[in-house]
Amino acid sequence: MKKYLFLLIPFLLNAYEINFSKKFTKDLIPNILGADISIIVEDKKEKEVIERLDIFNNKIKEYNKVEKQLGSFNVRPQYQRSSNSPKIYGYKGTLNYKIETTDALNMGEFISMITSLKEDRDTSVSLNNLSWRVKDDSYNVILDLLRLESIEWVENYAKNLSADLNRTCSVKVVDLQNNILHTYREAVASLRIDSSLKRENVPVPEVSQQKISITTNYKLECK
Known part of the structure; x- marks a missing residue:
C-alpha cells in the first residue's frame, strides 16, 4: 500500500488548478417603445x-396598433370641509394604461388620437416614462448566445x-450565474398633452x- 501511495505523490504534485474569470459583452438595440398614459376627468356629477x-376607454380598446397592459379605471368623490x-x-x-409598440409612428398616432378626444379644461391627458427597451425574447436570445460563447471560448x-x-x-x-444589462435609456419626463398635438410632434x-454582459468564472485542471 505504501508503494502505491509513493507512486501517486509525484502525479498529484504535478497537477494544478487554474481559477480565473472573463467578461463577455454583446450590443443590444432596443425594439419596444413604451409609455404610461393617464387620463383624468373632473366634474360635479x-x-x-x-x-x-x-x-377614452372604448377608443383605447379599439386601437389595435399598440399593446395595452395594466388598464385601471376608477372614480372617486372629492371632498371639502363645510362646518367641520x-x-x-x-x-x-x-x-x-401602459402602452407598448415596436413602431414609433404607431405610438405617435395613438397619443394624437387620445388627445383629440380632450374637449374641455376639466380633462387632462399626461404621458409618463416614454422610453425604449429591449424585448424580453430578444434579451434572452442574446443572453443564450453569450453563454454559448463563454463555453466555446474556454474549450x-x-x-x-x-x-x-x-x-x-x-x-x-x-459558472454562468452573473449577467448584467447596461442600459442607456433616457425616458421622456412627464408631459401634460393638449388636444392640438399631432402624431409627428410626439417627443x-x-x-x-444597450449592452449585456456576463462574467463567467472558470476552473481548469492541468496534468
Whole structure:
C-alpha cells in the first residue's frame, strides 16, 4: 500500500488548478417603445365623469396598433370641509394604461388620437416614462448566445493551453450565474398633452444602444 501511495505523490504534485474569470459583452438595440398614459376627468356629477372616461376607454380598446397592459379605471368623490364636516363637491376619475409598440409612428398616432378626444379644461391627458427597451425574447436570445460563447471560448482556451504547456488541461467548472444589462435609456419626463398635438410632434426619444454582459468564472485542471 505504501508503494502505491509513493507512486501517486509525484502525479498529484504535478497537477494544478487554474481559477480565473472573463467578461463577455454583446450590443443590444432596443425594439419596444413604451409609455404610461393617464387620463383624468373632473366634474360635479359622477355619471358625467364615468361617461367621459368611457369614451377614452372604448377608443383605447379599439386601437389595435399598440399593446395595452395594466388598464385601471376608477372614480372617486372629492371632498371639502363645510362646518367641520366633509362634503362632496365633485368627482375625479382616472384611466391608466401602459402602452407598448415596436413602431414609433404607431405610438405617435395613438397619443394624437387620445388627445383629440380632450374637449374641455376639466380633462387632462399626461404621458409618463416614454422610453425604449429591449424585448424580453430578444434579451434572452442574446443572453443564450453569450453563454454559448463563454463555453466555446474556454474549450478552445483549454486546448491551446494544453499545447503551450505540453500538458492535458481540462475544464472543471464553468459558472454562468452573473449577467448584467447596461442600459442607456433616457425616458421622456412627464408631459401634460393638449388636444392640438399631432402624431409627428410626439417627443419620441432616440434609440440608444444597450449592452449585456456576463462574467463567467472558470476552473481548469492541468496534468
